[in-house]
Amino acid sequence: MAAEFKTPEYRPFPTVPEMQPGAMSHLKPFVASEAVQTNIGFPGKLEEGWEGRAIDKMGELLGKYRSLKVFMDSCVHCGACTDKCHYFIGTNDPNNMPVARQELMRSVYRRYFTLPGKIFPKLVGAKDLTKDVLDQWYSYYWQCSECRRCSVFCPYGIDTAEVTMAARTIMDHIGQGQKYSNEILGKVHKIGNNLGLPGPALFNTLEGLEEDVKEDTGVDVRFPMDVKGAEVLLVTPSADFFAEPHIDSLIGYAKVFHAAGVSWTLSSYASEAGNFGLFNGSYEMMRKVAMRIRTAALELGVKRIIVGECGHAWRVAYAFWNTLAGIGAGANDPFAIELQKQLDPNCKQPTHICEYTWDLIQQGRLKFDKEANDHRIITFHDSCNVARGSRMGDSPGGQFEIPRNIIRAVANKYYDMSPETIREVTFCCGGGGGVLTDDLLELRVKGAFPRMEALNRLKEDHGVNFMATICAICKAQFTKVLPYYGFKMNNVGGVHQLVSTAIVLGNEH
Amino acid sequence: MATIEVNGKSYETDEEGYLVDLSTWNEEVGAYLATTEQVNMTEQHWEVINFLRDYYNEFQIAPAVRVLTKAIGKKLGADKGTSQYLYDLFPYGPAKQACKIAGLPKPTGCV
Numbered sequence: 001m002a003a004e005f006k007t008p009e010y011r012p013f014p015t016v017p018e019m020q021p022g023a024m025s026h027l028k029p030f031v032a033s034e035a036v037q038t039n040i041g042f043p044g045k046l047e048e049g050w051e052g053r054a055i056d057k058m059g060e061l062l063g064k065y066r067s068l069k070v071f072m073d074s075c076v077h078c079g080a081c082t083d084k085c086h087y088f089i090g091t092n093d094p095n096n097m098p099v100a101r102q103e104l105m106r107s108v109y110r111r112y113f114t115l116p117g118k119i120f121p122k123l124v125g126a127k128d129l130t131k132d133v134l135d136q137w138y139s140y141y142w143q144c145s146e147c148r149r150c151s152v153f154c155p156y157g158i159d160t161a162e163v164t165m166a167a168r169t170i171m172d173h174i175g176q177g178q179k180y181s182n183e184i185l186g187k188v189h190k191i192g193n194n195l196g197l198p199g200p201a202l203f204n205t206l207e208g209l210e211e212d213v214k215e216d217t218g219v220d221v222r223f224p225m226d227v228k229g230a231e232v233l234l235v236t237p238s239a240d241f242f243a244e245p246h247i248d249s250l251i252g253y254a255k256v257f258h259a260a261g262v263s264w265t266l267s268s269y270a271s272e273a274g275n276f277g278l279f280n281g282s283y284e285m286m287r288k289v290a291m292r293i294r295t296a297a298l299e300l301g302v303k304r305i306i307v308g309e310c311g312h313a314w315r316v317a318y319a320f321w322n323t324l325a326g327i328g329a330g331a332n333d334p335f336a337i338e339l340q341k342q343l344d345p346n347c348k349q350p351t352h353i354c355e356y357t358w359d360l361i362q363q364g365r366l367k368f369d370k371e372a373n374d375h376r377i378i379t380f381h382d383s384c385n386v387a388r389g390s391r392m393g394d395s396p397g398g399q400f401e402i403p404r405n406i407i408r409a410v411a412n413k414y415y416d417m418s419p420e421t422i423r424e425v426t427f428c429c430g431g432g433g434g435v436l437t438d439d440l441l442e443l444r445v446k447g448a449f450p451r452m453e454a455l456n457r458l459k460e461d462h463g464v465n466f467m468a469t470i471c472a473i474c475k476a477q478f479t480k481v482l483p484y485y486g487f488k489m490n491n492v493g494g495v496h497q498l499v500s501t502a503i504v505l506g507n508e509h
Numbered sequence: 510m511a512t513i514e515v516n517g518k519s520y521e522t523d524e525e526g527y528l529v530d531l532s533t534w535n536e537e538v539g540a541y542l543a544t545t546e547q548v549n550m551t552e553q554h555w556e557v558i559n560f561l562r563d564y565y566n567e568f569q570i571a572p573a574v575r576v577l578t579k580a581i582g583k584k585l586g587a588d589k590g591t592s593q594y595l596y597d598l599f600p601y602g603p604a605k606q607a608c609k610i611a612g613l614p615k616p617t618g619c620v
Contacts, residue, residue: 030525187618195570195620196617197570198568198569200567200568201568204568208579212575238619239619241573242618242620243574243619438605439524480602489596
């Protein structure tokens with residue numbers, strides 16, 4: 001069980017929090033064991049000479065990623081980012097101001113990679129990479145959810161998430177990995193999903209869902225798996241097979257496919273949309289996870305790849321799958337070319353499930369009983385990596401409009417949260433980017449604070465009792481932290497959970 | 510790695526108190542793990558724990574929460590086949606807390 005801590009109290013007027021230096025310095029996630037580390041090809045533990053290896057790795061990253069070098073050099077400490085981080089707002093710890101978090105790496109960068117830092121380190125605030133500094137890195141680079149809200153406000157466009165990723169990569173390569181993320185990556189490589197659900201367990205769960213939906217609706221809605229020749233491959237976070245409320249969205253996707261009369265399948269080999277390679281910034285790891293989807297797509301011969309409700313997955317799918325694995329335009333290795341020929345050029349590859357459902361709604365191919373959702377007064381939480389790292393549809397801002405359009409099409413009561421907390425300036429749920437682990441519960445509760453304040457205002461003004469979202473992490477995080485702020489754990493759910501409630505089945509065609 | 514002592518025998522656990530080798534589990538160990546979670550074990554708790562272990566033996570993974578609620582509902586009556594009932598028994602969440610007491614690995618991922 002987590003240690004005791006105080007949940008932040010709602011403020012009458014949100015103001016810049018008073019600083020409490022070191023307020024969160026005690027918190028760090030469990031370090032990955034030797035077995036977990038070596039299983040995915042990283043050194044088992046911190047060993048003598050790690051300082052040199054860390055600096056070498058940093059040099060390699062600076063050479064490889066021009067962006068990182070620019071981010072190291074261009075910050076002018078203007079302070080625009082300071083109060084934009086949900087973790088700073090919730091914890092008051094100045095090291096959780098994005099500029100200070102980055103400074104942990106920047107001071108080391110100056111020491112080893114700039115002339116003034118090499119000659120007069122004290123004059124330019126340059127620091128040796130000592131064990132103390134490493135401990136601070138480990139603590140505070142795992143108190144960042146890589147949500148990139150601070151970057152929206154940075155006049156130089158510095159992407160803090162990329163700095164965090166670089167720091168985590170360096171730590172992985174010297175044997176100081178994080179247990180939660182690295183254990184999960186090992187499971188994906190071995191079993192195919194974050195949870196470690198083997199094929200037979202997936203089949204069993206899906207069979208059960210077919211029974212449930214039949215019982216509820218009287219309609220034979222299928223949840224097919226490993227069906228060769230299906231038109232659509234659905235790749236969704238494995239939490240959708242396991243957790244509440246996630247599974248209700250999975251039921252929603254299946255009902256949409258049923259109503260559309262399309263042949264679709266899941267894959268037991270590629271049973272995970274989420275890609276934890278993004279969290280520790282490892283290109284190789286990210287690619288290995290993405291390659292499973294290409295392998296499954298080729299094997300099953302599908303024409304279209306659709307991605308379920310998963311924020312980080314959609315960023316990776318939308319922005320990186322093309323060059324990582326040849327899903328989408330751009331890659332030109334033989335397998336990518338084969339896949340390009342196989343996939344239908346008339347569809348977006350990949351397609352987000354919300355794009356797919358919204359298309360059908362616009363074509364008038366889905367029928368809804370909106371009153372079925374009348375017990376819910378709904379708002380929508382924009383998930384960080386969808387909002388700031390990707391897009392949907394054909395026009396700018398589609399990633400904000402499409403999910404809201406779907407909700408308005410399936411439900412009558414909808415309200416937006418305050419404008420400074422949604423869309424491109426949305427607050428992170430507090431659990432993204434690899435911090436959704438029990439050992440960081442204090443951080444997660446405190447980091448959810450700004451989102452909870454915005455939700456609470458809607459609860460008071462309009463009685464809102466359901467926050468819809470399209471990310472497995474957001475759903476799991478809110479289920480856990482909502483009760484700390486006076487809500488019920490089932491006040492959060494998926495957009496396709498709402499679709500599932502309202503969709504009218506049984507008289508297709 | 511840590512160890513716990515039950516009836517003079519020691520068992521290895523991970524940092525979070527989950528049993529490392531699930532084959533060494535027995536009811537005394539389960540009862541001990543429950544005390545570390547401040548869960549007061551009753552017959553209803555053991556029903557869930559036994560179901561979890563049976564399911565794990567068959568599928569090498571804990572059941573989805575929905576599968577668990579359905580199975581409990583079938584066995585003990587529809588009023589008990591709800592996640593609320595399971596949360597009443599295991600307040601930190603049926604998946605993680607009950608798995609720990611049952612000696613199963615912790616479910617990981619976006620859950």
